[in-house]
Amino acid sequence: MSRPRDAAATRAALLDAATKLFGERGFDRTTVRDIANLAGVNQALLFRYYGSKDALFATVLATQSRELLEDSPAEHLLRTVLLRMLEEKPRREDHPLYAVLRSSHHDSAAEVVRRQLGEEYARALASLTDAEDAELRADLVLAWIVGIGVLRTVFGKQPLAAANSEDVAALVTRAASVLLEHTDVG
Amino acid sequence: MSRPRDAAATRAALLDAATKLFGERGFDRTTVRDIANLAGVNQALLFRYYGSKDALFATVLATQSRELLEDSPAEHLLRTVLLRMLEEKPRREDHPLYAVLRSSHHDSAAEVVRRQLGEEYARALASLTDAEDAELRADLVLAWIVGIGVLRTVFGKQPLAAANSEDVAALVTRAASVLLEHTDVG
DNA sequence: CCCCCATGTAAGCAGTCGCTTACATCCGAC
DNA sequence: GTCGGATGTAAGCGACTGCTTACATGGGGG
Numbered sequence: 100m101s102r103p104r105d106a107a108a109t110r111a112a113l114l115d116a117a118t119k120l121f122g123e124r125g126f127d128r129t130t131v132r133d134i135a136n137l138a139g140v141n142q143a144l145l146f147r148y149y150g151s152k153d154a155l156f157a158t159v160l161a162t163q164s165r166e167l168l169e170d171s172p173a174e175h176l177l178r179t180v181l182l183r184m185l186e187e188k189p190r191r192e193d194h195p196l197y198a199v200l201r202s203s204h205h206d207s208a209a210e211v212v213r214r215q216l217g218e219e220y221a222r223a224l225a226s227l228t229d230a231e232d233a234e235l236r237a238d239l240v241l242a243w244i245v246g247i248g249v250l251r252t253v254f255g256k257q258p259l260a261a262a263n264s265e266d267v268a269a270l271v272t273r274a275a276s277v278l279l280e281h282t283d284v285g
Numbered sequence: 286m287s288r289p290r291d292a293a294a295t296r297a298a299l300l301d302a303a304t305k306l307f308g309e310r311g312f313d314r315t316t317v318r319d320i321a322n323l324a325g326v327n328q329a330l331l332f333r334y335y336g337s338k339d340a341l342f343a344t345v346l347a348t349q350s351r352e353l354l355e356d357s358p359a360e361h362l363l364r365t366v367l368l369r370m371l372e373e374k375p376r377r378e379d380h381p382l383y384a385v386l387r388s389s390h391h392d393s394a395a396e397v398v399r400r401q402l403g404e405e406y407a408r409a410l411a412s413l414t415d416a417e418d419a420e421l422r423a424d425l426v427l428a429w430i431v432g433i434g435v436l437r438t439v440f441g442k443q444p445l446a447a448a449n450s451e452d453v454a455a456l457v458t459r460a461a462s463v464l465l466e467h468t469d470v471g
Numbered sequence: 472c473c474c475c476c477a478t479g480t481a482a483g484c485a486g487t488c489g490c491t492t493a494c495a496t497c498c499g500a501c
Numbered sequence: 502g503t504c505g506g507a508t509g510t511a512a513g514c515g516a517c518t519g520c521t522t523a524c525a526t527g528g529g530g531g
Contacts, residue, residue: 104497104508127313131489141510146490232452238436238445239456243425246432250424259424266418270425274463278456290478290527317519327480332520 110148112138118159126156227279236278243271296334298324304345312342413465422464429457 116137120129131152135142149155224237247267250256259267302323306315317338321328335341410423433453436442445453 106508109508130487132487142489143491143511144509147508152489232456235444235448235452236456238442238448239429239433239453239460241442242432242436242445243429244432245435246428246430247425249431249435250428256424256427258421259428262421262424266421267425270418270422270464274425274460277460277463292478295478316517318517328519329481329521330479333478338519 106148109138109140109144112140113145113148113155114158114162117155118163121156121159126152224279239278240275243275247271292334295324295326295330298326299331299334299341300344300348303341304349307342307345312338410465425464426461429461433457 113134116134117129120133120137123129131142131145134155135145145152145155149158220237220241224240226233228236230236247259251260254260299320302320303315306319306323309315317331318328320341321331331338331341335344406423406427410426411419414422416422433445437446440446
């Protein structure tokens with residue numbers, strides 16, 4: 100009646116369950132027992148395969164970040180990330196921002212944001228303008244994306260949470276272009 | 286050697302300590318013992334005067350929100366709130382967003398954001414434009430403010446975290462005006 | 472003066488947490 | 502077949518949590 104023993108499958112089930120729960124509840128409100136139950140696995144195995152709750156969390160973030168940034172040219176990055184954030188039924192387990200936003204105090208989470216979002220998103224965005232404060236402007240655009248995600252998924256702020264993705268994307272890209280478009284002022 | 290007994294002062298000390306710690310660490314990572322210690326008060330008094338940790342948290346949010354929104358005409362609200370968020374040495378205990386951002390999963394926190402930020406900030410912002418999707422545009426501006434706060438204070442994202450407040454405010458208000466200024470399109 | 476209640480204190484309860492340990496069970500190598 | 506390591510399980514440890522209870526203490530009103 101029980102499935103055959105398969106360490107790889109058990110590891111994967113734990114990672115999937117952890118990704119889902121960390122994204123939904125954040126680090127603190129997710130217990131190792133919750134993760135093991137959702138994975139249908141004994142909780143001692145979590146420690147056998149990942150060592151600690153912290154290490155599992157770090158693995159979740161690393162895996163998600165790697166997947167998200169795989170392929171997206173700089174010119175379309177803003178729109179890609181924005182639309183991903185605006186999906187009608189957000190699959191929280193797919194976007195590292197969700198886990199990060201709900202675990203923002205956690206060292207691993209803050210580090211991932213600074214490094215991954217900083218060096219990837221922001222650099223790509225900064226390449227779109229030649230203003231001397233390009234990186235600051237890129238940070239502001241990134242802040243907007245993050246803020247939209249917070250209001251939509253964490254706080255459920257209406258009407259933003261229920262708004263049409265394309266409408267939102269149109270408004271944001273138009274205003275953001277004021278920051279990112281080619282400028283020749285010093 | 287001990288200060289005279291004063292219930293009001295004890296209540297106030299607990300509220301101050303809770304405001305500071307909730308703003309710095311969020312709800313989950315702040316213990317009632319931490320609060321009582323910082324207030325220099327026995328932890329049983331926290332329950333005598335506030336009933337529960339939840340109720341104390343709600344009191345903190347209510348007090349902060351009341352103070353923040355006291356006096357700020359709609360025309361200057363964006364700039365006021367933005368500059369407040371951008372203060373060089375942010376006094377976390379002064380801005381309800383800090384406690385809220387670090388406790389975003391908490392029912393009281395999410396409710397305060399939806400109601401207080403929704404019905405006050407957003408309505409004031411929405412009054413600045415006559416576009417038919419005024420409220421959505423106002424939400425987007427609010428999202429920007431929230432996102433800037435997250436990147437600066439939660440994640441410490443550079444260069445935004447160290448940027449000059451006036452510079453940031455100038456960039457943001459200019460881009461936000463694209464959303465909020467008078468429009469005559471349908 | 473003294474009594475009583477507001478105020479403050481010490482101790483601990485029941486539950487949950489991350490994590491460990493000791494043990495069962497399965498399966499491939501030989 | 503059988504042996505041994507990989508895999509899975511049950512139980513519980515020690516620490517910490519929010520909260521309660523039983524008790525000490527002090528100061529103002531009769």
